[in-house]
Structure formats: C-alpha cells, structure tokens
Amino acid sequence: MIKAGIIGATGYAGAELVRILMNHRETEIVWYGSHSHIDRKYAEVYGNMFRIVENVCRDDNLSELAQQADVIFTATPQGFLAGMLTEEILEKTKIVDLSADYRIKDVSVYEKWYGIEHKSPQFIGEAVYGLCEINREKITERTRLVANPGCYTTCSILTAYPLVREGLIDTDTLIIDAKSGTSGAGRGAKVQNLFCEVNENIKAYGVAGHRHTPEIEEQLGYAGNCNVTINFTPHLVPMNRGILVTEYAKLNKKADGTLPSYEEIKAVYDRYYDTEKFIRVLDKGICPETRWVEGSNYVDIGFVIDERTGRIIMMGALDNLVKGAAGQAVQNMNLLFGLKESEGLELVPCFP
Numbered sequence: 332m333i334k335a336g337i338i339g340a341t342g343y344a345g346a347e348l349v350r351i352l353m354n355h356r357e358t359e360i361v362w363y364g365s366h367s368h369i370d371r372k373y374a375e376v377y378g379n380m381f382r383i384v385e386n387v388c389r390d391d392n393l394s395e396l397a398q399q400a401d402v403i404f405t406a407t408p409q410g411f412l413a414g415m416l417t418e419e420i421l422e423k424t425k426i427v428d429l430s431a432d433y434r435i436k437d438v439s440v441y442e443k444w445y446g447i448e449h450k451s452p453q454f455i456g457e458a459v460y461g462l463c464e465i466n467r468e469k470i471t472e473r474t475r476l477v478a479n480p481g482c483y484t485t486c487s488i489l490t491a492y493p494l495v496r497e498g499l500i501d502t503d504t505l506i507i508d509a510k511s512g513t514s515g516a517g518r519g520a521k522v523q524n525l526f527c528e529v530n531e532n533i534k535a536y537g538v539a540g541h542r543h544t545p546e547i548e549e550q551l552g553y554a555g556n557c558n559v560t561i562n563f564t565p566h567l568v569p570m571n572r573g574i575l576v577t578e579y580a581k582l583n584k585k586a587d588g589t590l591p592s593y594e595e596i597k598a599v600y601d602r603y604y605d606t607e608k609f610i611r612v613l614d615k616g617i618c619p620e621t622r623w624v625e626g627s628n629y630v631d632i633g634f635v636i637d638e639r640t641g642r643i644i645m646m647g648a649l650d651n652l653v654k655g656a657a658g659q660a661v662q663n664m665n666l667l668f669g670l671k672e673s674e675g676l677e678l679v680p681c682f683p
C-alpha cells in the first residue's frame with residue numbers, strides 16, 4: 332500500500348482528497364494534517380467521515396511526515412510548501428503540491444503576481460507541471476515534485492490546448508471568461524464569501540490582474556511555441572462547486588481564405604482527446620454544464636464557430652475540487668507510482 336499524507340486535509344481541497352483516497356485500492360492515508368484542528372477527530376471537522384475516518388488531525392510537520400509517507404499532498408495556502416521544502420524531504424518522499432508554489436517557472440513572475448517572496452526557488456526547475464493529459468510522459472516514478480495545476484487553469488488550458496497547439500486560433504485575441512463556485516475560494520472565513528454576499532449574486536473579481544493569468548499564458552505559450560497574452564476574467568457564482576470557462580478567439584483562416592469548418596475543428600479535438608478518459612468532447616450543439624461533471628474527474632468541452640465574427644467560442648466545465656484539485660492530484664499520484672491512471676477516479680458525476 333502507498334502511504335499518503337495530506338497537509339491541509341481540513342480544507343476543501345484536502346477534504347476532497349480524503350474522500351477520493353478512501354476509495355483508492357492502493358493507498359492508505361497516514362496523516363490528516365491541519366493548522367487549527369490539531370488533535371481533534373477528523374470526522375468532527377467533516378461529518379461525512381463519521382465512522383469512516385477514525386483518525387485525529389495532526390499538525391503540518393512536513394519533515395516528520397516525510398519519514399512516514401511515500402507521497403505527501405500539500406493542499407495548503409500559497410507559500411506554505413515553498414517555505415518548508417528541503418532536499419532532505421524530497422529524498423524521502425514524493426510531493427504533489429496543490430498550491431501554485433511551483434507552477435510558474437519564472438520566479439519573478441510568481442513573486443509579482445502572488446505578492447510573496449518565493450522561499451525555495453531552487454526546486455522550481457525540477458517540478459513537473461502536473462496537467463496529466465499534456466505532460467503525462469514527464470510524470471514518472473522518478474519524479475519527486477509535481478505542481479498540480481489549479482481549477483481555472485486546468486479548465487482554461489485543456490479547453491484551448493489543441494487549437495493553440497495546431498495554430499488554429501490567433502492567441503493574441505484570446506479572451507477567457509471564467510466562473511467558479513464558492514468552494515474555489517476555500518473554507519476559511521472571508522466576508523466576501525458569506526452566504527448573503529454570494530447568494531443571488533454574480534460578480535467579476537481580479538479583473539486584468541488575476542494570478543492565474545500568467546500560468547495560463549505560460550502553458551499555452553509552450554503549446555503554441557509562441558508568446559501568449561490573454562484577458563482572463565474570473566467570476567464568483569452562487570453555487571458550491573464547478574468551473575465554467577467560455578473562451579473567445581479569432582480563428583486563423585486557411586490558405587484558401589476560408590474559416591475551418593466545424594468538422595475540421597472537431598477532428599482536431601478528437602485527435603487530441605478521443606483516448607483521454609477524463610476529457611469528454613461533447614456532440615455538436617451541446618454546451619458543457621457544471622452539473623454534468625460535478626463530483627467527477629471529467630472535463631467537458633464544447634465549441635461553436637461564429638461565422639459572422641470569425642471567432643470560435645470554446646467552452647469547458649469541470650468540478651474545481653476534483654479535476655481542478657484533488658482528482659487531478661490523485662491522477663498525478665497514480666502516474667508517479669506507475670498505477671492505472673484512473674485508479675480511484677472512476678467517479679460518476681452526481682446529479683442533482
């Protein structure tokens with residue numbers, strides 16, 4: 332059995348990791364890390380785990396956990412892992428980090444957009460960006476550190492990736508409009524996430540300055556082998572889970588001056604994603620909906636070509652806590668240990 336420890340097990344992403352790993356046949360959770368519930372029974376913090384998890388919450392001592400665990404998931408605030416990570420820890424265990432600490436390769440970009448100093452930039456080069464469908468061959472039994480992509484970025488990148496890779500869209504015209512359920516903001520109490528602030532309301536935030544912008548630009552830049560500059564505007568919507576992205580871009584014309592057809596674009600998506608278990612490219616005319624992916628590791632993708640404006644509208648939906656966080660982290664763990672990639676992740680979407 333793989334011994335897994337979770338630092339930040341009492342947060343929303345950590346709790347989803349617990350739920351998924353409970354049904355993983357090759358894994359045993361040896362550490363339920365917390366910051367403010369130390370020594371409290373985990374099932375008192377999360378009642379859904381009553382009579383399922385008997386353990387008490389431990390602290391966030393990464394060095395001690397590294398002695399016991401084959402893999403550590405850090406579902407902690409930005410900067411936590413960067414402040415703790417050492418070579419000694421990485422010699423003992425593998426780490427899948429759900430925060431953004433090792434996602435961006437240029438440390439000055441990280442420090443500018445996150446507004447914090449990076450405490451261990453020496454590990455950034457080694458970290459693999461764990462977007463499994465794109466970087467699968469880099470996530471191996473030799474990998475020690477995985478930077479697990481987040482919810483908005485996973486959805487935004489996977490939705491546009493094939494078309495950017497194939498040069499089918501003008502990336503300078505790419506606009507990503509994204510919406511997230513409130514669990515995306517974490518469990519910590521914040522006034523802007525109170526029921527009366529969120530319910531019956533929808534608002535944009537982080538306009539022209541959200542920290543996910545450079546991460547999406549970097550990854551799509553690798554895909555297109557070019558500099559990518561986007562507008563990314565997230566919105567908070569009154570639902571628990573779910574990310575929906577709507578992406579707009581000018582389609583590049585073909586040599587004969589015409590736009591690619593629906594069938595040509597669909598063939599490209601299918602070529603990239605037909606064999607991907609967790610990416611479902613929907614049939615013509617069907618737009619992704621968050622409710623059809625809730626509780627699952629799926630990303631649903633659809634698109635429409637607007638002949639009138641010459642733009643394509645690409646849409647993607649996922650569950651921010653599953654494919655956008657814990658599910659993807661477990662997918663990465665499966666790759667790190669040479670297991671079946673979908674082990675523990677064959678979760679059927681729940682509805683309603």
Ligand SMILES: NC(=O)C1=CN([C@@H]2O[C@H](COP(=O)(O)OP(=O)(O)OC[C@H]3O[C@@H](n4cnc5c(N)ncnc54)[C@H](OP(=O)(O)O)[C@@H]3O)[C@@H](O)[C@H]2O)C=CC1
Binds near residue numbers: 518
């Ligand atoms: N929510 C989401 O949809 C997604 C989240 N993520 C990322 O996952 C990480 C966790 O997010 P999320 O679960 O939403 O956040 P939460 O606020 O819900 O949980 C944070 C967790 O970290 C612990 N913690 C808080 N402060 C510290 C600290 N100073 N040192 C150590 N541990 C601490 C908390 O412990 P305690 O509960 O005991 O206070 C809790 O277990 C973040 O980096 C986030 O960006 C990534 C993708 C999606």
Ligand SMILES: CC(=O)N[C@@H](CCC(=O)OP(=O)(O)O)C(=O)O
Binds near residue numbers: 431484512516
């Ligand atoms: C609704 C909400 O507040 N969402 C968070 C993003 C989710 C998250 O935790 O960020 P990562 O994907 O980088 O890990 C935000 O906008 O900062």
